[in-house]
Amino acid sequence: MAEMRQPIESGAPDPKPYMHPTMVKNYGKWVYHNHPKPGVLYHRAESGDEVWTVKAGTQRQMDGYTIRKLADIADQYAEGFVRFTTRSNIEYMVTDEKKVEPLIKALFDSGFPVGGTANSVSMIAHTQGFLHCDIPGTDASGAVKALMDDLYEEFIKCEMPNRVKLSTSCCEINCGGQADIAIIMQHTKPPKINHDLVANVCERPSVVARCPVAAIRPALVNGKPSLEVDEKKCICCGACYPPCPPMQINDPEHSKLAIWVGGKNSNARSRPTFHKLVASGLPNNAPRWPEVSEVVKKILGVYKADARPWERMADWIERIGWPGFFEKTGLPFTKYHIDDWKGHRHTLNASAHIRF
Amino acid sequence: MAKKMHDTPMLDQLESGPWPSFVTGLKRMAEKNDMAVDLLGQLETSYRNTKGYWKGGTVGVFGYGGGVIPRFTELKENGKPVYPDAAEFHTLRIQPPAGMHYTSKLLRDMSTLWEKYGSGLIAFHGQSGDIMFQGCTTANVQPAFDELNEMGFDMGGAGPALRTSMSCVGAARCEMSCYDEARALRTVINNNLDDMHRPALPYKFKFKFSGCPNDCVNAIQRSDMATIGTWRDNIQVNEKLAKEYLATHGMDKLMTDVVGLCPTKALSVKKIGEVSKAEGMSSVAVNDTHALQIENHNCVRCMHCLNVMPGALLPGKDRGVSIMIGGKGVLKIGATMGTMVIPFMKLESDEDYEKLNELARNVLDFFAENALEHERTGEMIDRIGLVNFLDGIGLEVNPNMILEPRTNPYFRGDDWDEEVAKWNERQAG
Numbered sequence: 001m002a003e004m005r006q007p008i009e010s011g012a013p014d015p016k017p018y019m020h021p022t023m024v025k026n027y028g029k030w031v032y033h034n035h036p037k038p039g040v041l042y043h044r045a046e047s048g049d050e051v052w053t054v055k056a057g058t059q060r061q062m063d064g065y066t067i068r069k070l071a072d073i074a075d076q077y078a079e080g081f082v083r084f085t086t087r088s089n090i091e092y093m094v095t096d097e098k099k100v101e102p103l104i105k106a107l108f109d110s111g112f113p114v115g116g117t118a119n120s121v122s123m124i125a126h127t128q129g130f131l132h133c134d135i136p137g138t139d140a141s142g143a144v145k146a147l148m149d150d151l152y153e154e155f156i157k158c159e160m161p162n163r164v165k166l167s168t169s170c171c172e173i174n175c176g177g178q179a180d181i182a183i184i185m186q187h188t189k190p191p192k193i194n195h196d197l198v199a200n201v202c203e204r205p206s207v208v209a210r211c212p213v214a215a216i217r218p219a220l221v222n223g224k225p226s227l228e229v230d231e232k233k234c235i236c237c238g239a240c241y242p243p244c245p246p247m248q249i250n251d252p253e254h255s256k257l258a259i260w261v262g263g264k265n266s267n268a269r270s271r272p273t274f275h276k277l278v279a280s281g282l283p284n285n286a287p288r289w290p291e292v293s294e295v296v297k298k299i300l301g302v303y304k305a306d307a308r309p310w311e312r313m314a315d316w317i318e319r320i321g322w323p324g325f326f327e328k329t330g331l332p333f334t335k336y337h338i339d340d341w342k343g344h345r346h347t348l349n350a351s352a353h354i355r356f
Numbered sequence: 357m358a359k360k361m362h363d364t365p366m367l368d369q370l371e372s373g374p375w376p377s378f379v380t381g382l383k384r385m386a387e388k389n390d391m392a393v394d395l396l397g398q399l400e401t402s403y404r405n406t407k408g409y410w411k412g413g414t415v416g417v418f419g420y421g422g423g424v425i426p427r428f429t430e431l432k433e434n435g436k437p438v439y440p441d442a443a444e445f446h447t448l449r450i451q452p453p454a455g456m457h458y459t460s461k462l463l464r465d466m467s468t469l470w471e472k473y474g475s476g477l478i479a480f481h482g483q484s485g486d487i488m489f490q491g492c493t494t495a496n497v498q499p500a501f502d503e504l505n506e507m508g509f510d511m512g513g514a515g516p517a518l519r520t521s522m523s524c525v526g527a528a529r530c531e532m533s534c535y536d537e538a539r540a541l542r543t544v545i546n547n548n549l550d551d552m553h554r555p556a557l558p559y560k561f562k563f564k565f566s567g568c569p570n571d572c573v574n575a576i577q578r579s580d581m582a583t584i585g586t587w588r589d590n591i592q593v594n595e596k597l598a599k600e601y602l603a604t605h606g607m608d609k610l611m612t613d614v615v616g617l618c619p620t621k622a623l624s625v626k627k628i629g630e631v632s633k634a635e636g637m638s639s640v641a642v643n644d645t646h647a648l649q650i651e652n653h654n655c656v657r658c659m660h661c662l663n664v665m666p667g668a669l670l671p672g673k674d675r676g677v678s679i680m681i682g683g684k685g686v687l688k689i690g691a692t693m694g695t696m697v698i699p700f701m702k703l704e705s706d707e708d709y710e711k712l713n714e715l716a717r718n719v720l721d722f723f724a725e726n727a728l729e730h731e732r733t734g735e736m737i738d739r740i741g742l743v744n745f746l747d748g749i750g751l752e753v754n755p756n757m758i759l760e761p762r763t764n765p766y767f768r769g770d771d772w773d774e775e776v777a778k779w780n781e782r783q784a785g
Contacts, residue, residue, distance in 0.1 A: 004418040004419070005418065005502050006418070006419055007417065007418070007419040007420060007501070007505055007510070007511070007553075008505050008506075008510070009510060009549050009553065010505075010508060010509070010510045010546075011451065011510050011542065011545055011546035011549050011552075012451045012452075012453070012454050012510070012520075012521065012541055012542050012545045012546060013451070013452070013453045013454070013508055013509060013510075014453065014454075014538075014542065015453035015454045015455045015456075015457040015528070015538050017453075017459075018453050018457040018458050018459050018462055019453075019455070019457040019528055020457075023457075023528045023529050024528075027527050027528060027536075028527035028533060028536060030527075030529060030530055030531040030533070031531050031594075031667060031670065032531060032597065032666060032667030033530070033531060033666050033667070034666060034667075043529050043530070043531070044667075051529060053529070057375065057376065058376055058480070059375070059376040059377060059378040059381060060378070060479050060480065061378040061381065061382075061477060061478075061479050061490070062378075062381060062477070062478055062479070062480060063381035063382065063384050063385045063392075063476055063477060064384075064385065064467045064468075064470070064471050064476045065381065065384045065385075066376070066381050066384075067463050067464070067466070067467040067478065068463075068464060068467060070463065071460035071461075071463040071464050071467075072460070074459075074460040074463075075460050080459055080460045080461075081457070081458070081459055081460075082457075082458050082459075082460070082463070083455065083456050083457045083458065083525065083528075084452075084456040084458070084480045084481060085456070085525075086481075086485075086522065086572065086573055086574070088479075088480060088481065090480075093529070111376055112376060113374065113375065113376075125483065127483065128482075129408075130399055130402035130403065130408050130409075131395075131399060131490075132410065132425070132427060132445070132447060132490055133408060133410065134408065134410045134411055134412050134427065135408065136408040137408075138406070139399075139402065139403065141378045142367075142370050142378075142379075142403070145370050145373070145375055145376075145377055145378060145379075146370065146373070148375035149372075149373030149374060149375045152373075152374045152375055172686055173685060173686055173687055174685050174686050174691070175483050175685070176483065177483060177574060177577065177578055177685070178574065178577045178578075178691070206729065206730070209729070209730065210687075210688065210730065212687075212688045212689065237686075239687055239688060245411065250406075250407060250408065252405065252406035252407065255406075263577075265571050265572075265574040265576065265577055266569070266570045266571055266572075266659065267569035267570070267571060267576075267656075267657070267658045267659060268569075268570060268658050268659045268660040268663055269617055269619050269658055269660045270619060270658075272571070272576050272577060272693060274577070274691055274693070284406055286366060286403045286406060287366040287367065287369045287370055287403050288369060288370070308612075309612075309613055310613055310617055310660070310664065341690055342689065342690070
């Protein structure tokens with residue numbers, strides 16, 4: 001056998017060789033920004049140097065043609081440098097204002113919508129889904145494509161009260177993360193166990209340990225070591241499924257989609273917040289999940305009309321109250337909205353504060 | 357010319373509409389790539405049956421224990437893969453340049469490399485910040501990595517390991533930046549690569565770096581140790597830009613959008629002759645008669661007024677970072693945010709960065725020694741209490757760590773006087 005090559009443990013690369021030279025030159029010395037129009041940011045450095053950034057949406061999962069197209073646009077219409085945001089938008093930096101409009105046109109002409117800045121609905125942070133995940137209840141790229149088609153105008157305009165960040169996740173682990181509106185798989189039935197496989201595939205004690213409600217215990221089934229689930233205790237979270245694939249949690253019919261709102265990563269005004277459950281039971285309806293789009297658009301429509309400038313989703317709901325949110329959006333309020341997890345009493349109204 | 361395409365009536369419905377379509381991209385790949393043809397076949401089956409068909413396994417590169425996400429198809433008939441050319445479809449997680457900067461050449465080089473060894477499908481980026489080179493046979497994982505590695509790129513994290521990190525655009529293009537985010541990221545990550553490349557921690561550990569409390573990379577919610585830029589002195593002001601803001605937006609907007617939304621009522625509008633000159637008070641004229649006054653000691657560095665009046669208000673000059681520990685996602689106890697453990701530390705000199713590096717190593721070591729299997733740092737703190745964690749790390753208690761003191765009497769305080777003496781000593785020091 002040929003000698004194996006030792007890896008070079010170089011770690012995270014220095015960004016400077018790949019960074020726009022004006023950004024390298026003024027590194028740490030920026031003093032001003034504004035937002036000339038949707039999809040465009042203007043930054044000025046202490047030195048007086050200026051950079052215009054044009055932001056465009058991508059499909060995140062990119063083929064060679066798409067990547068080369070983005071690179072060609074960088075060379076032809078920008079200055080050869082790009083960066084990506086955490087939400088898979090691409091940013092082109094130019095130092096000549098005259099390059100902005102031709103760059104915008106080139107991006108739109110090539111199918112990349114320019115927008116996603118300031119008070120827009122930005123691209124959805126999302127997961128892998130059917131394309132690459134080993135435990136997905138649904139797809140991510142497809143759900144995101146369908147939803148961004150519907151929210152296209154909100155991406156290329158900036159008409160929301162403040163920025164709106166969305167995420168999707170294909171299971172309750174929520175790899176898509178916290179968001180103003182998050183769409184997350186919600187299982188409704190306990191796992192179906194293939195007892196023939198458990199003993200060979202699963203390390204049973206660690207599966208038992210994963211369960212947040214201690215509903216799993218070792219058992220002998222048909223003479224074979226397996227696991228059993230106390231279905232009265234089970235909260236259908238799916239935590240047992242990754243370490244033990246024979247505990248099939250995904251169900252084409254009974255795995256539903258839930259919608260959560262009011263997550264905010266920024267410290268601006270209020271402290272950061274986690275998103276809260278507002279709707280569930282929506283069908284996992286590939287390839288375009290129209291029922292999900294309908295609820296998301298309804299929430300966004302009410303927020304857009306009712307929130308004041310600079311109010312994020314969480315700020316707006318804090319001001320109008322949760323009864324107001326359910327009333328204005330028309331979403332039903334159920335017993336499942338009332339938390340019963342550890343520490344839940346802090347989420348209950350321990351006051352006489354009521355709005356009429 | 358690749359083999360014949362499978363019918364994909366469901367995926368075809370994702371080609372219409374204005375947003376860029378990944379299906380159209382996959383089909384372009386499939387014109388010359390059999391793996392993409394069969395990937396589309398399996399994906400269509402997933403859409404049709406609402407079911408995923410990948411399982412994990414063990415695939416890696418020489419010298420490392422992680423970073424490759426193995427995927428083998430489970431969609432088989434009579435033991436044979438239905439879509440054989442996508443039967444192995446592994447992902448390489450590769451760490452991007454900090455801040456995700458690329459030249460057009462680098463994008464082309466990566467694309468060409470991945471068309472040579474893999475499917476050609478690349479995600480910019482995964483949720484932990486990796487460049488995800490998706491779709492590789494087991495045989496091609498090693499040569500693909502070798503070539504990427506020679507280009508200057510290294511494997512990211514997977515499994516119970518230190519994970520690939522993220523930092524915001526920060527100092528490269530943002531006036532809110534309070535430290536060199538890319539340097540902090542590279543200092544902390546690149547000094548702890550053994551924990552990334554040879555997974556041996558109780559569970560995953562994530563560092564994230566945001567240049568200011570706007571926290572654009574979700575460090576507080578999504579990382580075990582968040583480094584958030586902040587400042588100690590007065591907000592810097594620029595009178596010209598403050599006057600421009602007022603001229604454009606008017607006094608009503610200044611009152612409602614800026615003063616009215618300050619969470620600690622640290623802002624007010626005063627007649628210019630009546631502004632306070634006391635220590636910690638600063639002001640900036642917004643027109644010939646009035647000024648915006650800032651009570652800096654009561655400012656919580658939320659960033660709101662700086663966001664609304666960019667350039668007119670800027671972070672102070674005495675900049676540094678806050679450290680928050682224990683952010684994580686849902687499993688197992690529910691999502692938790694990071695807890696403030698260091699309200700302020702400087703991050704300017706080489707020694708400052710070395711201190712951050714030592715802190716990071718210390719936190720990782722404590723996690724490695726004290727967390728249970730599959731327990732995140734936030735869960736460990738939930739179990740042992742913040743004070744035990746602080747003891748282990750060697751940090752002193754500070755009222756910035758809490759929202760409110762305890763409301764129950766359930767503690768044994770034999771050594772109350774000693775703790776008071778410690779506090780007094782630190783205050784005097």
